[in-house]
Amino acid sequence: AQKITQTQPGMFVQEKEAVTLDCTYDTSDQSYGLFWYKQPSSGEMIFLIYQGSYDEQNATEGRYSLNFQKARKSANLVISASQLGDSAMYFCAMRAMDTGRRALTFGSGTRLQVQP
Amino acid sequence: DSGVTQTPKHLITATGQRVTLRCSPRSGDLSVYWYQQSLDQGLQFLIQYYNGEERAKGNILERFSAQQFPDLHSELNLSSLELGDSALYFCASSAGTGVQEQYFGPGTRLTVT
Numbered sequence: 001a002q003k004i005t006q007t008q009p010g011m012f013v014q015e016k017e018a019v020t021l022d023c024t025y026d027t028s029d030q031s032y033g034l035f036w037y038k039q040p041s042s043g044e045m046i047f048l049i050y051q052g053s054y055d056e057q058n059a060t061e062g063r064y065s066l067n068f069q070k071a072r073k074s075a076n077l078v079i080s081a082s083q084l085g086d087s088a089m090y091f092c093a094m095r096a097m098d099t100g101r102r103a104l105t106f107g108s109g110t111r112l113q114v115q116p
Numbered sequence: 117d118s119g120v121t122q123t124p125k126h127l128i129t130a131t132g133q134r135v136t137l138r139c140s141p142r143s144g145d146l147s148v149y150w151y152q153q154s155l156d157q158g159l160q161f162l163i164q165y166y167n168g169e170e171r172a173k174g175n176i177l178e179r180f181s182a183q184q185f186p187d188l189h190s191e192l193n194l195s196s197l198e199l200g201d202s203a204l205y206f207c208a209s210s211a212g213t214g215v216q217e218q219y220f221g222p223g224t225r226l227t228v229t
Contacts, residue, residue, distance in 0.1 A: 035217060045206060045220035091159065102216060103149060103161035103172055
């Protein structure tokens with residue numbers, strides 16, 4: 001079974017500052033993927049970034065980077081230079097990569113509010 | 117815009133009724149997933165189809181069923197609706213190879229009264 005834990009229900013950050021959203025996971029799979037999604041108030045789920053369990057480098061996508069620490073089973077999302085448009089719910093998710101089980105298991109989410 | 121479309125955007129119906137939610141995946145994507153997002157349960161996986169065949173089931177109630185058609189669009193049927201079925205229902209799609217990140221549609225917000 002897979003489990004994702006996001007311990008920060010809400011976070012505040014000042015515009016232009018960096019923020020780290022925490023995510024820890026538990027799985028018995030050897031090969032797995034970790035994903036972050038953004039859900040603005042409009043409701044849609046937007047894919048942000050992916051990290052594979054065997055990837056040696058931390059993933060980066062523009063202002064998003066994933067701080068992957070396999071031994072600690074953590075996959076924190078770092079958003080640099082926060083913008084007002086970054087205010088949203090952020091979900092960490094994972095799935096097995098080498099089986100037919102492609103469904104995502106999601107954490108409970110972190111609500112980020114960017115203040116001017 | 118993810119390229120995944122879902123209709124309708126909103127649906128209000130009464131307990132005991134049946135509704136059908138529709139999803140069209142991104143062009144070329146063979147896998148379709150259905151998820152339910154509710155305040156008390158969070159985001160939960162319901163069911164996955166790949167190229168017309170059911171691949172995996174999650175916490176899908178027996179009152180719910182789904183199918184994927186030859187043109188790859190999918191429908192989620194919810195019957196004997198209860199108040200607790202009120203939720204945001206997402207469809208997501210992914211390619212058949214590679215990382216297979218899932219792209220989500222805008223969701224259908226179902227309200228059961």
